[in-house]
Amino acid sequence: MTPPPVSPAVSRPLPQPNAHEVMTRGQRNIAIFGLLVALLLLWQFPRQLLVAVNVAVIVCYLLFAGYKLILQMVSVRARHTDQAPGTMDRNILPRYTVLVPLYHEASAAPGLVAHLKTMEYPMDRLRILLLVEADDDDTRTALDRLVLEPPFEVITVPVSMLRTKPKACNIGLDAADGDLLVIYDAEDRPEPDQLLKAAWKFQTSPGSVVCLQSALNFYNTDRNLLTRWFTIEYSGWFDQCLPGLFHLDAPIPLGGTSNHFRLAPLQALGGWDPYNVTEDCDLGIRLYICGYRTAMLDSTTWEEATFRPGPWIRQRSRWIKGYIQTYLVHLRQHGRLLRTMGPVRTLHFHFLFGATFFCLLVNPVYWLMTLLWLTTTPAWLNLLFPAWLMVPALLSFLAGNAAFVLSSMLACLNRQTDRLVPVALLMPLYWILMSIGAWKGAIQLVTRPFYWEKTPHEAKSAWRKPS
Amino acid sequence: MKTPFRRPEYWSRGDLAPEHQPAIGPVQPERHVRGSHPSTPAWLVIGFGLYAALLSWFQIQAGASDYHGVIWTGMFHNLLTLDSLGRQAMVSSLHIMPLQGLPALPFLPLVGLRHAAIAYAHGLAILLALATLSLANLLARMQQAPRPATAIRYQPPRTTFTLIIALSLLLILSLQFAGHGITGPLAALACLIMAMDFELRPTPLHRAMAGLFWGCAALSHWTGLIAASGWMIVRMVQMGRALSRGHRWAIAFIQLVSALYLAGIHLFLSALIMRDPLYAVRSFRIPPRHGAPVESLEHAFRTATPNAAPVVSGHWGYLVQPFITEHGGHHVIDFHPDKMPAWDTRDLVLVEPAPGNPLVPFSDSLQRLRERQTNLRGCLLITETGGWRFYAISRHP
Numbered sequence: 001m002t003p004p005p006v007s008p009a010v011s012r013p014l015p016q017p018n019a020h021e022v023m024t025r026g027q028r029n030i031a032i033f034g035l036l037v038a039l040l041l042l043w044q045f046p047r048q049l050l051v052a053v054n055v056a057v058i059v060c061y062l063l064f065a066g067y068k069l070i071l072q073m074v075s076v077r078a079r080h081t082d083q084a085p086g087t088m089d090r091n092i093l094p095r096y097t098v099l100v101p102l103y104h105e106a107s108a109a110p111g112l113v114a115h116l117k118t119m120e121y122p123m124d125r126l127r128i129l130l131l132v133e134a135d136d137d138d139t140r141t142a143l144d145r146l147v148l149e150p151p152f153e154v155i156t157v158p159v160s161m162l163r164t165k166p167k168a169c170n171i172g173l174d175a176a177d178g179d180l181l182v183i184y185d186a187e188d189r190p191e192p193d194q195l196l197k198a199a200w201k202f203q204t205s206p207g208s209v210v211c212l213q214s215a216l217n218f219y220n221t222d223r224n225l226l227t228r229w230f231t232i233e234y235s236g237w238f239d240q241c242l243p244g245l246f247h248l249d250a251p252i253p254l255g256g257t258s259n260h261f262r263l264a265p266l267q268a269l270g271g272w273d274p275y276n277v278t279e280d281c282d283l284g285i286r287l288y289i290c291g292y293r294t295a296m297l298d299s300t301t302w303e304e305a306t307f308r309p310g311p312w313i314r315q316r317s318r319w320i321k322g323y324i325q326t327y328l329v330h331l332r333q334h335g336r337l338l339r340t341m342g343p344v345r346t347l348h349f350h351f352l353f354g355a356t357f358f359c360l361l362v363n364p365v366y367w368l369m370t371l372l373w374l375t376t377t378p379a380w381l382n383l384l385f386p387a388w389l390m391v392p393a394l395l396s397f398l399a400g401n402a403a404f405v406l407s408s409m410l411a412c413l414n415r416q417t418d419r420l421v422p423v424a425l426l427m428p429l430y431w432i433l434m435s436i437g438a439w440k441g442a443i444q445l446v447t448r449p450f451y452w453e454k455t456p457h458e459a460k461s462a463w464r465k466p467s
Numbered sequence: 468m469k470t471p472f473r474r475p476e477y478w479s480r481g482d483l484a485p486e487h488q489p490a491i492g493p494v495q496p497e498r499h500v501r502g503s504h505p506s507t508p509a510w511l512v513i514g515f516g517l518y519a520a521l522l523s524w525f526q527i528q529a530g531a532s533d534y535h536g537v538i539w540t541g542m543f544h545n546l547l548t549l550d551s552l553g554r555q556a557m558v559s560s561l562h563i564m565p566l567q568g569l570p571a572l573p574f575l576p577l578v579g580l581r582h583a584a585i586a587y588a589h590g591l592a593i594l595l596a597l598a599t600l601s602l603a604n605l606l607a608r609m610q611q612a613p614r615p616a617t618a619i620r621y622q623p624p625r626t627t628f629t630l631i632i633a634l635s636l637l638l639i640l641s642l643q644f645a646g647h648g649i650t651g652p653l654a655a656l657a658c659l660i661m662a663m664d665f666e667l668r669p670t671p672l673h674r675a676m677a678g679l680f681w682g683c684a685a686l687s688h689w690t691g692l693i694a695a696s697g698w699m700i701v702r703m704v705q706m707g708r709a710l711s712r713g714h715r716w717a718i719a720f721i722q723l724v725s726a727l728y729l730a731g732i733h734l735f736l737s738a739l740i741m742r743d744p745l746y747a748v749r750s751f752r753i754p755p756r757h758g759a760p761v762e763s764l765e766h767a768f769r770t771a772t773p774n775a776a777p778v779v780s781g782h783w784g785y786l787v788q789p790f791i792t793e794h795g796g797h798h799v800i801d802f803h804p805d806k807m808p809a810w811d812t813r814d815l816v817l818v819e820p821a822p823g824n825p826l827v828p829f830s831d832s833l834q835r836l837r838e839r840q841t842n843l844r845g846c847l848l849i850t851e852t853g854g855w856r857f858y859a860i861s862r863h864p
Contacts, residue, residue, distance in 0.1 A: 076672055387549045398732050406679075409721045413671050418717035425724065 075244030095178025166272035278322025316437025541785030601664035655691030678722030682729030781830035
């Protein structure tokens with residue numbers, strides 16, 4: 001599939017490597033060769049091949065579960081608090097640029113603007129750039145009605161075939177000035193002192209820390225079961241995984257929004273990859289490869305959780321598609337990864353990206369086999385699972401899944417959303433949705449690799465921080 | 468007072484593009500020192516070494532007198548050779564429970580199957596070494612009175628003194644248990660100590676994890692099962708009486724779910740292997756306080772089974788494996804005449820410990836076998852010695 005041009009108005013060179021090509025010719029050749037070898041082996045040694053694949057998958061499951069557990073244990077030990085300084089001279093605060101890409105967000109715009117006005121940061125040291133697509137008349141009209149004054153500015157993103165958030169962010173990056181930059185989404189409600197905390201953290205961190213990731217969580221948790229599950233997942237990821245990654249000095253996949261950057265290094269890196277639908281994750285890896293570091297900021301940005309299954313699956317499919325894109329992009333320079341990151345941190349990369357989407361894709365197959373085994377026990381299943389493989393397979397099934405559920409419950413406890421603890425028991429049902437999203441994303445990577453599944457938001461203007 | 472911010476140029480200077488940067492080494496992550504003893508790994512190693520040496524010495528010197536060690540040796544052999552007996556033995560008794568033996572698995576490749584009892588001792592030593600740290604925490608908590616007028620839970624750090632006391636106490640207990648030839652309950656004891664320690668920790672996450680250790684205790688020995696069941700009942704009553712679903716309720720919920728899940732795994736595996744989730748509970752018997760010594764078994768075998776294939780049912784079969792092998796017999800965990808090889812057409816003689824024999828709890832009861840196996844109706848008591856009973860089993864009802 002021919003990738004669409006970014007935009008005639010953008011002269012910025014693409015960051016290298018990038019997702020402009022889903023797979024390079026070399027990767028395609030390797031994939032075709034691998035497929036042919038697999039088919040040949042399947043023809044000659046069908047049982048041995050299937051058992052070998054089965055062993056590989058079970059080992060992968062066990063390693064991934066162990067990795068997640070270790071990460072969570074490290075995260076618990078690495079918990080810290082960041083505090084905004086009490087009093088300070090406003091004249092020495094860094095100049096902050098806030099980028100807010102908006103596309104079909106007319107209903108969310110008033111609430112967003114109202115909230116950003118409450119941020120505890122001197123307005124004369126702030127620039128808030130609202131990035132609106134040129135043909136998005138609804139959002140533009142809604143913003144016009146608000147009669148915006150500085151620090152708000154509306155930047156028009158030229159129309160092009162490629163409609164991705166990173167494309168808009170890159171245009172915002174061109175217009176940005178000052179010292180620091182942060183990205184928020186339309187439905188985001190960052191804690192009011194977040195910018196102050198970030199400025200303070202940048203000031204007190206080593207120079208190589210050029211990015212801070214705030215925790216994300218949801219303000220509409222109790223909307224329905226799906227939003228509760230989503231909240232549990234986010235609590236686990238942002239509170240119990242990412243701090244551990246920082247503590248282990250591993251690459252951190254950024255979280256899409258509330259990423260605070262030092263502006264100059266970000267510009268030097270070339271901004272975001274406009275062809276990558278999880279540009280944030282890709283940027284996190286690129287930062288790390290260049291010797292920069294991402295730290296966690298102890299501040300939460302409250303978002304709106306997608307509460308209908310359809311949009312949720314679409315959002316998840318974009319994320320998994322982006323994970324696969326990012327994985328393929330950085331696999332092209334695996335030697336460089338190994339040289340710059342070392343073998344252990346490269347292993348982090350494989351677990352964070354490769355194992356994540358792989359497990360989600362493979363899960364349904366194994367759930368089905370488990371169900372068959374428990375109900376009918378067909379003979380071919382016994383061939384796939386010889387007796388010596390049963391112990392690791394059972395361990396993976398019984399201990400691995402339980403470990404994930406337990407960590408979800410602990411994440412609720414950690415976030416002090418105690419009422420969600422019993423809901424965490426139902427997380428396996430949520431994993432089914434995740435796998436559906438993963439398969440949709442994987443298929444879409446072939447059919448529409450650069451298509452951005454837009455997540456609709458209700459974004460109530462009346463918002464309050466959840467208790 | 469102004470906050471000591473640096474000049475704003477700091478940010479605009481930032482850390483510029485990679486090409487302008489000197490090589491950046493790995494950034495030191497922030498260190499957040501918790502209240503752990505600085506030499507925790509050293510104490511773990513010391514504890515492990517001492518317990519392993521003590522328990523291994525008993526396994527080597529006392530030989531077959533440690534029932535648990537001998538039985539686990541046989542079970543490891545069956546498990547690793549994929550004999551179904553090993554799987555049955557794992558789930559069919561409350562005396563021999565999975566968590567006694569599982570910690571030994573990493574040591575098996577090092578010592579080999581012939582010395583599996585040594586691996587078993589090392590597995591127990593790991594649990595005891597971890598429990599030493601927990602016991603030291605508990606002692607430190609006892610040593611320091613709670614701070615008055617504060618709502619904040621506080622974990623006083625364990626000291627060298629508390630560690631030495633904990634180590635000594637557990638060494639004495641290990642000596643006592645091993646001396647009596649019963650090492651299995653040590654695993655339950657270690658898990659119970661760890662559960663108590665986590666139960667009293669200040670952080671909610673640690674307290675929530677206590678459920679896992681209660682569950683482990685329940686899967687270690689019947690004494691642990693009783694202790695964990697009692698604790699679960701108390702927890703359920705507390706949860707039922709709680710007015711609101713607050714933080715404490717959530718912690719108790721996680722504890723309960725973790726413990727119940729582990730118990731559920733045991734039931735599931737028992738249902739899968741034994742076709743009866745409560746097989747271990749149904750065949751449970753408490754050992755007699757003063758049993759007859761395990762003696763004259765070889766003599767009994769020689770006199771009572773001249774032309775028959777002796778069979779035994781239950782874990783004690785592992786204990787008498789040399790005699791059975793010598794007489795060309797069979798031992799089975801879940802006895803069923805159909806499990807005998809078809810080529811062996813000899814009559815079967817079931818050898819069972821008589822009441823009063825300390826091996827009674829490790830054997831299947833004939834009563835129960837009769838209830839379960841309808842084709843055992845040809846079972847006939849042929850002779851009885853001081854500690855043993857011999858039954859003739861008809862294979863063709």
